[in-house]
Amino acid sequence: MAATFDSATTYLDRPTPLHFIGDSHTLAFSDRLYLHAGTERKLFIGRTGYINGLHARDVFAGDALHGSLIATLSAAGLIVDGDDAFEAYHRSPRTHWQRVAGAEGRERSEPCIVLSCGTLDLVRILGELASELRGAGSAAFAARHIDATFAPLASGLQWFRAMGFDRLAVLSIVPFARSDDLFREYFLVRTDAAVRESIVGIANRALAHVCARHGVAFIDRSADLCDGSVQRNELFPDCIHIGEQAATATVRRVIAWLRGGEQLPEPLDG
Numbered sequence: 001m002a003a004t005f006d007s008a009t010t011y012l013d014r015p016t017p018l019h020f021i022g023d024s025h026t027l028a029f030s031d032r033l034y035l036h037a038g039t040e041r042k043l044f045i046g047r048t049g050y051i052n053g054l055h056a057r058d059v060f061a062g063d064a065l066h067g068s069l070i071a072t073l074s075a076a077g078l079i080v081d082g083d084d085a086f087e088a089y090h091r092s093p094r095t096h097w098q099r100v101a102g103a104e105g106r107e108r109s110e111p112c113i114v115l116s117c118g119t120l121d122l123v124r125i126l127g128e129l130a131s132e133l134r135g136a137g138s139a140a141f142a143a144r145h146i147d148a149t150f151a152p153l154a155s156g157l158q159w160f161r162a163m164g165f166d167r168l169a170v171l172s173i174v175p176f177a178r179s180d181d182l183f184r185e186y187f188l189v190r191t192d193a194a195v196r197e198s199i200v201g202i203a204n205r206a207l208a209h210v211c212a213r214h215g216v217a218f219i220d221r222s223a224d225l226c227d228g229s230v231q232r233n234e235l236f237p238d239c240i241h242i243g244e245q246a247a248t249a250t251v252r253r254v255i256a257w258l259r260g261g262e263q264l265p266e267p268l269d270g
Contacts, residue, residue: 013043014106018254021049021072022116025174028247036255044255046247049076055124056117057149059156069156078111079163091164113160114219114254116171118207119240121149122199127189142199146206157214169217169257171250172204175231177239186240197229217257224249 015033020026029046036042049072058066070086073079079086080097089097090108101108125145132141153170160168176196177183184190204220211218225235225246233239235246242250 015043015045017047023054025116056153060152088164112167114169118173182239
């Protein structure tokens, strides 16, 4: 019997994946479709590689990327087995992976990878060093600890670049809840809002510096997520994770970066 096809089912197109990899701030992008209607219409899909409990300080240890990151990149098909070590799928010269691309019916292209980590490191610092984060010299003290905490992340970025991942970005750390009670309830750490706001600002400046040093894009979302340095509560359903509206604003900034400095959208309306 000859095969028949349902005329109600129509192939549209393959969306371009945006791989958000890291802590729970990646979850808001999972499997969401985004239509960019700029000079040309293009469809994107958020792919999430969530790694429970990922800290920036754990990204790279010794001479190896964190095992959970390797597993996530492998599961997403971004790295594959080479002769002696992992290779970036889009750069592997092996015939097998060329045939895989043929079976998929598409050319191999450089993926977009957006990393998210650092929030849990700040929570740890706030909990362990609360008394030292107040008063004269506290900003310099916090900056030194944050720089040391982010050193393994810097090594991880070097690993990605050496593997041939050039379309690589890091998300800015989202602001914490303004409410002391909400923060304490969520993280079981007692601090005040002024200290939290200060440490997030210090951390994002450190992240931007690390990214610039290694030729990695830093996606600064402060204009979308904050009023000044304070979290816009309506964008955070549970006081820490962004919702759909803020995720869309983030994707717009990622797409603008991918398109080579295209004019960024205005911040979200209140």
